[in-house]
Amino acid sequence: MTTSREIHLAARPRGVPRPTDFSLVEVDVPDPAEGQVLIRNAYISVDPYMRGRMNDGRSYVPPFRLREALTGAAVGRVVASRNERVPEGTWVVHDRGWRELALSDGTGLLPFDPSLGPVSTGLGVLGMPGLTAYVGLLDVGRPSEGETVFVSGAAGAVGSLVGQIAKLKGCRVIGSAGSPEKVEWLRELGFDEAFDYREADVREALGEGIDVYFDNVGGPTLEAALAALRPRGRVVACGAISQYNATELPPGPRNLFLVVTKRLRMEGFIVSDHYDRLPAFVTEVAPWVRDGTVRYRETVVEGIEHAPEAFIGLLAGENVGKMLVKVGPGS
Amino acid sequence: MTTSREIHLAARPRGVPRPTDFSLVEVDVPDPAEGQVLIRNAYISVDPYMRGRMNDGRSYVPPFRLREALTGAAVGRVVASRNERVPEGTWVVHDRGWRELALSDGTGLLPFDPSLGPVSTGLGVLGMPGLTAYVGLLDVGRPSEGETVFVSGAAGAVGSLVGQIAKLKGCRVIGSAGSPEKVEWLRELGFDEAFDYREADVREALGEGIDVYFDNVGGPTLEAALAALRPRGRVVACGAISQYNATELPPGPRNLFLVVTKRLRMEGFIVSDHYDRLPAFVTEVAPWVRDGTVRYRETVVEGIEHAPEAFIGLLAGENVGKMLVKVGPGS
Numbered sequence: 001m002t003t004s005r006e007i008h009l010a011a012r013p014r015g016v017p018r019p020t021d022f023s024l025v026e027v028d029v030p031d032p033a034e035g036q037v038l039i040r041n042a043y044i045s046v047d048p049y050m051r052g053r054m055n056d057g058r059s060y061v062p063p064f065r066l067r068e069a070l071t072g073a074a075v076g077r078v079v080a081s082r083n084e085r086v087p088e089g090t091w092v093v094h095d096r097g098w099r100e101l102a103l104s105d106g107t108g109l110l111p112f113d114p115s116l117g118p119v120s121t122g123l124g125v126l127g128m129p130g131l132t133a134y135v136g137l138l139d140v141g142r143p144s145e146g147e148t149v150f151v152s153g154a155a156g157a158v159g160s161l162v163g164q165i166a167k168l169k170g171c172r173v174i175g176s177a178g179s180p181e182k183v184e185w186l187r188e189l190g191f192d193e194a195f196d197y198r199e200a201d202v203r204e205a206l207g208e209g210i211d212v213y214f215d216n217v218g219g220p221t222l223e224a225a226l227a228a229l230r231p232r233g234r235v236v237a238c239g240a241i242s243q244y245n246a247t248e249l250p251p252g253p254r255n256l257f258l259v260v261t262k263r264l265r266m267e268g269f270i271v272s273d274h275y276d277r278l279p280a281f282v283t284e285v286a287p288w289v290r291d292g293t294v295r296y297r298e299t300v301v302e303g304i305e306h307a308p309e310a311f312i313g314l315l316a317g318e319n320v321g322k323m324l325v326k327v328g329p330g331s
Numbered sequence: 332m333t334t335s336r337e338i339h340l341a342a343r344p345r346g347v348p349r350p351t352d353f354s355l356v357e358v359d360v361p362d363p364a365e366g367q368v369l370i371r372n373a374y375i376s377v378d379p380y381m382r383g384r385m386n387d388g389r390s391y392v393p394p395f396r397l398r399e400a401l402t403g404a405a406v407g408r409v410v411a412s413r414n415e416r417v418p419e420g421t422w423v424v425h426d427r428g429w430r431e432l433a434l435s436d437g438t439g440l441l442p443f444d445p446s447l448g449p450v451s452t453g454l455g456v457l458g459m460p461g462l463t464a465y466v467g468l469l470d471v472g473r474p475s476e477g478e479t480v481f482v483s484g485a486a487g488a489v490g491s492l493v494g495q496i497a498k499l500k501g502c503r504v505i506g507s508a509g510s511p512e513k514v515e516w517l518r519e520l521g522f523d524e525a526f527d528y529r530e531a532d533v534r535e536a537l538g539e540g541i542d543v544y545f546d547n548v549g550g551p552t553l554e555a556a557l558a559a560l561r562p563r564g565r566v567v568a569c570g571a572i573s574q575y576n577a578t579e580l581p582p583g584p585r586n587l588f589l590v591v592t593k594r595l596r597m598e599g600f601i602v603s604d605h606y607d608r609l610p611a612f613v614t615e616v617a618p619w620v621r622d623g624t625v626r627y628r629e630t631v632v633e634g635i636e637h638a639p640e641a642f643i644g645l646l647a648g649e650n651v652g653k654m655l656v657k658v659g660p661g662s
Contacts, residue, residue: 218588237591251585255583257580259568264568267598273594
């Protein structure tokens with residue numbers, strides 16, 4: 001028996017979440033029973049899609065329950081095991097989320113090979129955000145060499161990888177982000193064009209036009225991208241962070257009819273439908289990360305008690321790259 | 332030398348077109364020169380997409396010019412030929428449009444085999460509207476047996492064929508239309524459900540949900556269909572007749588974010604990109620039309636001088652099935 005701290009959903013946020021919507025709770029964690037393992041988390045992941053689960057109502061994942069720990073991606077090390085398939089010392093990515101210690105029956109654990117890189121990358125560039133970028137760009141967007149790819153939220157964990165993979169595949173890449181510092185980083189990453197969507201006229205910034213739009217934000221940027229897409233262009237519908245805090249849904253793009261006239265394809269996807277692509281993703285992307293061809297950034301907040309602030313900051317765009325909370329030992 | 336009457340665009344309509352936006356003009360037509368043929372039209376086609384071409388501005392087809400004959404689909408017989416590839420007596424579908432006699436250099440003529448059915452079907456169920464339904468449903472929507480297909484504008488030339496093909500492919504079919512008479516006809520065609528969108532709550536009428544939405548209308552019906560689509564559903568973006576007369580574009584669907592959460596695919600297409608499917612279409616659909624398995628209706632207006640009224644009536648939903656203007660001899 002030991003104790004662990006975890007973050008509960010105390011109230012369903014209305015609009016922008018507030019610290020009082022969360023509570024820090026200390027709980028007893030029993031020793032693992034037969035078949036179970038105990039995981040000490042090193043990092044927990046803070047992801048935009050979690051905002052949707054804080055609402056009541058149907059989505060592609062069920063809502064979080066009140067007065068229970070928030071679940072989501074975390075990476076940790078097995079510190080006690082009564083399950084021979086997951087020996088002590090194994091690093092695993094799992095979905096038990098916002099807690100220091102997690103007891104697991106061994107299912108749904110994805111081993112992480114620490115020789116690939118720091119274990120934090122198991123939640124970022126080599127984890128679900130990385131696979132999201134890879135599958136969304138290559139399998140849904142399907143850009144050809146020489147085409148122009150535009151990605152919004154380009155300084156985030158997903159967006160920054162989308163842009164770099166697109167460059168490596170021979171595309172011209174445009175990125176948008178929400179601060180001069182982020183835009184500067186996109187230029188360092190080799191984006192051909194980068195702009196601050198709060199300062200620029202987005203349609204103008206897209207110049208001669210685009211072939212693929214990887215959409216992380218929705219809203220007016222989507223409308224501008226629809227206007228800029230060339231015939232047979234594609235919209236990879238990955239997220240709509242501009243709307244996650246909305247209490248009333250804003251109107252959609254006025255120019256959606258361009259989907260007909262320009263024969264556009266707009267397609268949504270959920271990374272968990274594409275786990276079959278994990279091997280190809282790791283094989284192709286991990287070497288790029290190791291040799292520095294692909295670069296990534298992390299914004300790390302220390303201490304599980306600060307996870308709610310980290311999440312609120314994420315929705316306000318305060319992160320560059322992957323937003324993480326460090327909750328225990330590990331690189 | 333002979334004379335012909337044709338309909339010119341006199342002014343670019345603002346909102347709903349008025350008769351004064353068109354003019355009837357009598358012109359001289361010379362005898363065919365070497366390589367030319369003279370076609371006497373039997374029917375001209377009146378199509379919703381023509382409204383877009385009456386505006387100035389870029390679309391997938393250039394705008395009509397003022398004070399020239401409106402172009403669009405027509406079917407007629409070659410009455411004089413100096414082109415050996417197109418002998419006198421041949422029935423052809425062409426795009427020279429709203430005139431009684433058309434002089435052609437022989438390019439862009441599609442022979443129509445009158446043994447397939449009345450020549451009017453070359454503009455409807457066996458012409459571009461038919462191919463639009465076939466390609467849009469099967470190649471873009473890709474329904475599986477047992478799935479539910481919803482089609483709006485279901486009593487139109489395209490929609491009525493979409494529903495019937497979907498039934499023949501083993502789907503459950505729901506159709507919406509704009510009058511009790513049209514709804515009654517959809518029931519006769521074997522639609523599983525049919526409703527008048529002006530009377531019904533569209534979302535409610537879609538019941539348990541749909542897998543494919545064949546969109547001819549846009550607007551609130553699209554918003555309701557997005558809400559009703561099941562995960563991995565598809566929107567075949569074919570048209571948005573509800574918006575063609577709009578002088579200001581209305582907001583798009585508020586729930587477009589469902590494309591992400593339900594992994595929807597929304598895809599536009601233009602029939603002229605899919606002429607390679609004409610042989611498969613004719614081989615599969617023509618026998619169904621001949622033996623009555625597939626039924627169609629035509630709304631025929633007599634006399635080229637009434638073509639503007641026919642077009643205005645089409646946009647107001649006054650047609651059932653294909654809207655045609657009879658301008659010369661032919662079945």
